[in-house]
Amino acid sequence: MPARENVPKISVVATTIEEWFTTNARDLPWRHQRTGYSALVSELMLQQTQVSRVIDKYTNFMARFPTAKALAKAPESEVLAAWQGLGYYRRARFLHAAAKVVVEQHAGVVPMERDALMALPGVGRYSAGSIASIVDGRREAIVDGNVSRVFQRLAAREGSVNEKANAAWAWVQAQRFVDASTNPAKANEGLMELGASICTPAAPKCESCPLAAQCLARKRGVVGAIPAAKPRAVKQELVLLSVRITRSDGAILLEQRAQSGLWGGLWQPPTVEVVEGAEFTPIAAAKRVAVTAKLTRASEVSCTLTHRSVRFMLYHGSIRGKGAALEVQGRRFVTREEIANYAMSNAVKRLLDLRLS
Numbered sequence: 001m002p003a004r005e006n007v008p009k010i011s012v013v014a015t016t017i018e019e020w021f022t023t024n025a026r027d028l029p030w031r032h033q034r035t036g037y038s039a040l041v042s043e044l045m046l047q048q049t050q051v052s053r054v055i056d057k058y059t060n061f062m063a064r065f066p067t068a069k070a071l072a073k074a075p076e077s078e079v080l081a082a083w084q085g086l087g088y089y090r091r092a093r094f095l096h097a098a099a100k101v102v103v104e105q106h107a108g109v110v111p112m113e114r115d116a117l118m119a120l121p122g123v124g125r126y127s128a129g130s131i132a133s134i135v136d137g138r139r140e141a142i143v144d145g146n147v148s149r150v151f152q153r154l155a156a157r158e159g160s161v162n163e164k165a166n167a168a169w170a171w172v173q174a175q176r177f178v179d180a181s182t183n184p185a186k187a188n189e190g191l192m193e194l195g196a197s198i199c200t201p202a203a204p205k206c207e208s209c210p211l212a213a214q215c216l217a218r219k220r221g222v223v224g225a226i227p228a229a230k231p232r233a234v235k236q237e238l239v240l241l242s243v244r245i246t247r248s249d250g251a252i253l254l255e256q257r258a259q260s261g262l263w264g265g266l267w268q269p270p271t272v273e274v275v276e277g278a279e280f281t282p283i284a285a286a287k288r289v290a291v292t293a294k295l296t297r298a299s300e301v302s303c304t305l306t307h308r309s310v311r312f313m314l315y316h317g318s319i320r321g322k323g324a325a326l327e328v329q330g331r332r333f334v335t336r337e338e339i340a341n342y343a344m345s346n347a348v349k350r351l352l353d354l355r356l357s
């Protein structure tokens with residue numbers, strides 16, 4: 001008779017993960033000294049960005065804005081410049097706005113009540129649960145893709161993590177898990193760590209997993225099929241016509257994007273959106289972007305974002321003199337020394353770095 005398969009007991013899962021995390025936690029800068037503010041910063045940075053990229057940026061950001069008060073009073077341009085390399089600049093704006101709320105409504109101390117945390121810009125249920133449990137040991141649940149995947153595999157639950165019923169089920173499991181733990185901070189952080197480093201979407205390291213003996217998906221040999229992949233969305237292509245004008249001293253003409261929408265508030269060479277398939281002579285390109293300069297067509301630059309791909313049709317030109325006539329509608333020439341203070345998307349940085357003949 002085959003051995004009976006039981007869904008793992010949640011208290012066993014919790015204590016196993018706590019013990020595992022005690023000796024397997026990665027050494028990450030935001031774990032060195034934990035405060036509500038440092039957790040808020042690392043949480044927002046880690047949303048949609050890989051740990052390795054956040055490691056590079058976190059320490060400098062904290063050195064530059066060591067407290068909520070320091071961040072709240074900094075100009076937005078400085079915050080965006082310090083965020084460069086992390087992408088998704090909306091999160092930088094949220095963090096800046098959250099710091100202002102913390103200063104104005106909570107005397108500069110990040111609150112630990114879930115509702116108060118969720119009232120901060122950019123803080124959802126997951127981040128609120130993470131901050132409150134890890135910083136203050138509260139029994140708050142956390143669910144993201146990593147956590148859902150671990151729970152679904154442990155219980156061999158089919159379907160994608162995004163299915164409504166599975167998402168609701170995962171929150172119930174996560175609450176049971178943290179309620180059954182002896183140390184909510186360690187349990188929640190360990191759960192996230194296990195999902196990120198061991199129970200990965202592809203090629204999970206089951207042989208090193210502390211839960212291997214309990215995992216139903218492993219026992220049934222269905223790890224690779226759980227959770228089901230979510231259907232791929234068709235990416236829309238955005239085509240941008242960009243003009244790089246360089247002054248004889250090396251300064252480049254830049255403009256700021258609108259505050260809302262893609263790359264909101266970031267800087268770029270004069271750029272307009274054009275329809276797919278449109279072609280421009282250099283004269284037509286200059287007219288379309290409203291610059292007066294002799295242009296040459298350069299190569300195209302493409303980048304892929306989460307929901308769309310972007311293709312830049314790049315033209316370039318150089319001018320003599322100060323170019324004051326081009327500094328209209330907020331456009332300005334920015335020298336090589338000043339450019340680090342202007343936040344830009346990685347795609348635009350590639351445009352500016354492109355060697356042109």
Ligand code: SF4
Pocket residue numbers: 150153154198199200204205206207209210211212213215216217218223
């Ligand atoms: S045994 Fe494998 S599939 Fe199961 S929880 Fe561990 S890593 Fe994930």
